[in-house]
Amino acid sequence: MFKNLPVFALIDCNSFYASCERVFRPDLARVPIVVLSNNDGCVIARSADAKPWIKMGEPYFQIKHKLRQRGIVPFSSNYALYGDMSERVMSVIESLVPAVEVYSIDEAFADLSGIGDLDSLGRQIRSQVLRCTGIPVGVGIAHTKTLAKLANHTAKRLQAQTGGVVNICDPHKRDWVLRNTDASEVWGVGRRMRSHLDSMGIKTAMDLAKTDAWTLRKNFSVVIEKTARELAGTPCLELDEPNQPKQEICCSRMFGQRLKDLAPIREAVATYVQRAAEKLRAQQSFCKKIRVSIRTGMFNPEEAKYSNGAVIDLPYPTDDVRLLTKAAVRALEHLFRTGFNYSKAEVLLMNLCQRGEYTDDLFAASQPSEATKVMAVLDQINQRWGQGTLRSASVPAHPSWAMRREMMSQSYTTRLDQLWKISCC
Numbered sequence: 456m457f458k459n460l461p462v463f464a465l466i467d468c469n470s471f472y473a474s475c476e477r478v479f480r481p482d483l484a485r486v487p488i489v490v491l492s493n494n495d496g497c498v499i500a501r502s503a504d505a506k507p508w509i510k511m512g513e514p515y516f517q518i519k520h521k522l523r524q525r526g527i528v529p530f531s532s533n534y535a536l537y538g539d540m541s542e543r544v545m546s547v548i549e550s551l552v553p554a555v556e557v558y559s560i561d562e563a564f565a566d567l568s569g570i571g572d573l574d575s576l577g578r579q580i581r582s583q584v585l586r587c588t589g590i591p592v593g594v595g596i597a598h599t600k601t602l603a604k605l606a607n608h609t610a611k612r613l614q615a616q617t618g619g620v621v622n623i624c625d626p627h628k629r630d631w632v633l634r635n636t637d638a639s640e641v642w643g644v645g646r647r648m649r650s651h652l653d654s655m656g657i658k659t660a661m662d663l664a665k666t667d668a669w670t671l672r673k674n675f676s677v678v679i680e681k682t683a684r685e686l687a688g689t690p691c692l693e694l695d696e697p698n699q700p701k702q703e704i705c706c707s708r709m710f711g712q713r714l715k716d717l718a719p720i721r722e723a724v725a726t727y728v729q730r731a732a733e734k735l736r737a738q739q740s741f742c743k744k745i746r747v748s749i750r751t752g753m754f755n756p757e758e759a760k761y762s763n764g765a766v767i768d769l770p771y772p773t774d775d776v777r778l779l780t781k782a783a784v785r786a787l788e789h790l791f792r793t794g795f796n797y798s799k800a801e802v803l804l805m806n807l808c809q810r811g812e813y814t815d816d817l818f819a820a821s822q823p824s825e826a827t828k829v830m831a832v833l834d835q836i837n838q839r840w841g842q843g844t845l846r847s848a849s850v851p852a853h854p855s856w857a858m859r860r861e862m863m864s865q866s867y868t869t870r871l872d873q874l875w876k877i878s879c880c
Contacts, residue, residue, distance in 0.1 A: 741772035
């Protein structure tokens with residue numbers, strides 16, 4: 456009866472940020488690790504051996520003593536390294552399966568329909584990713600995406616017994632997993648709904664799968680209805696189309712310190728425009744509007760508060776970082792007010808369109824071909840020699856306002872001057 460059902464796999468990296476740090480630091484293989492948010496604020500990732508001692512979201516300044524006491528090593532977030540390692544993991548997965556949906560930076564769904572030995576393929580994916588990237592992954596296989604997510608959760612929860620791969624296409628294995636998983640652990644449910652589900656007598660994933668779907672839709676939402684149907688074995692979710700271009704692109708960062716003057720904020724905005732424009736060109740899009748906003752800190756009662764933003768219409772759809780920077784700086788100068796301590800700026804590229812997919816009147820201006828060629832050369836140089844090798848004059852190489860990342864590891868894979876060095880005896 457299961458012959459014509461689709462088969463999905465969910466491949467999820469184990470403690471991804473912490474695992475990335477360990478790839479180039481084998482001396483930390485058995486050392487607990489935490490990774491911190493922007494400006495070394497709070498914990499956003501933990502290795503498995505750090506989880507019993509440190510909670511997600513704990514402020515770093517409050518747990519410094521605990522980290523030292525437990526021998527836990529903290530790292531500042533190194534997003535360039537994590538992004539590059541993610542691309543490597545996804546490339547390996549794509550080479551082994553017919554179709555892939557990259558769900559997040561550390562997990563991907565794969566379509567395994569029609570493949571014979573699913574367990575062997577799951578083990579092959581796991582070993583190949585580990586061999587090629589050094590990142591350990593868990594693999595969950597099932598007839599629906601929600602069940603594949605649950606199988607993956609079980610694979611990592613019981614890794615010693617499962618070897619990191621769980622296939623619950625068999626109804627008996629599926630039922631065992633459903634009976635032994637709390638309903639709040641199901642993808643799309645979450646802990647906040649636990650009390651509501653408890654009041655209905657729904658405590659396990661099996662209880663949720665057996666609950667009337669229409670009742671769940673009436674009491675909660677269509678999302679929970681689909682979740683219950685998927686747990687019962689009825690596919691409701693398909694693999695998404697790959698590489699859908701974003702409708703908006705945002706670049707936003709907290710400053711490493713409060714800024715009072717316009718000049719450093721202008722540098723920050725120009726830097727954010729450059730990063731956003733790189734993403735814009737990478738997906739072959741043009742931008743019609745740009746929004747710039749700045750704000751002070753919102754939580755210190757002794758600081759004066761100010762927050763404002765402005766939208767600028769561009770003269771034509773463009774991906775030219777020079778034109779985007781000019782518009783953003785003009786907006787910033789309109790927004791800036793003296794007498795405030797600014798903590799954050801944001802650049803948002805809006806009304807995006809694909810090349811050749813927008814219609815203007817006959818006499819409307821369009822991006823000059825020379826600008827397109829300049830941007831192509833800019834991207835080629837930065838791709839070959841590293842991000843920021845060639846940049847706008849308004850973007851500093853070493854900004855004083857940059858985020859505090861005092862414990863950041865090297866960019867082993869994205870900067871030539873920080874490549875991994877191996878000493879020969």
